[in-house]
Amino acid sequence: MFQNNETGVIQPIKEIASIVHKANDGSLFHTDAVQAVGHTRIDVKDLGVDMLSASAHKFNGPKGTGFLYVKDGCKISPFIKGGGQERNMRSGTENVAGIYAMAKALEENTNELDYNHHKIQVIEDKLLSELKKNNIAFVLNAKDSARATGVINLSFVNVDGEGLLHMLDIHDIAVSVGSACNSNDKEPSYVLLAMGVPKEQINSAIRISIGKYNTIEDVDKLVSCIVKFYNITNYVS
Structure with a gap:
């Protein structure tokens, strides 16, 4: 968790990711950044995380939408199999309106x-x-x-x-x-x-x-x- 949702305490994600990868270079490090995205400047490359998740309603976007950042070369299994949408990772009709609204809300919050x-x-x-x-x-x-x-x-x-x-x-x-x-x-x-x-x-x-x-x-x-x-x-x- 990037920052705790009950107390707001900021966690040392960069340091934790470094410790995990030094202990085992095959490990994958995921951070729940739901509380931080749209409110804190985030550079996934600087943090050294393999995956990062966010939820749109936390930065004034529509509820029920979110995104997962996955580092290049990081292999994960499909969430939903079927029609092959979203690069075969999550099949099914995409919520285009929700995706656009989420992106727009994130853009506005990041700029401000x-x-x-x-x-x-x-x-x-x-x-x-x-x-x-x-x-x-x-x-x-x-x-x-x-x-x-x-x-x-x-x-x-x-x-x-x-x-x-x-x-x-x-x-x-x-x-x-x-x-x-x-x-x-x-x-x-x-x-x-x-x-x-x-x-x-x-x-x-x-x-x-x-x-x-x-x-x-x-x-x-x-x-x-x-x-x-x-x-x-x-x-x-």
Whole structure:
């Protein structure tokens, strides 16, 4: 995983790929770059990866589309056999509209990387400063690690993360607890557990994702809702 989808922590993919290939030059190294593509400058040759996967909805493209980069000379088996489409790798009618929309979304995001990064960083800084200003006791999980801008994992003192999630959902604010790709799993986040985060801190954690279409007004609404829930919870407790 290029950057963790729960905490935003950036993984040393180039170094890992080098270690794998030095240990066995016949090994193939694949990286799940779903969180990074369209948000981070990526050079597959510099990284030294053999394969890299991406999903369009992560960079404002259509859901259900994605792509797999495969290095020249890397042999893989066909995903679907049949008519021989996509160089005999994935037979069946191609989703031309989805492919085009994905490519266009990736092009737009790549061309606006610096602008989007700055905008999202301003919004993230605003969120954290407003929480502090309102005396909300929280912990930014993975604060001491290199993180991707716009992926924030926060634990709030004496707050049930899932309860906060449902309250925010009522106000049309979407956050997640744990991995959004595994929303039916009620077990504590294995990512935070592996980081050594205490269980009570994990249970109070939510993940907030900020995108290029978010605004300062969105932050004001989010903070207002968190403050109300936090004050009610801590008053009762």
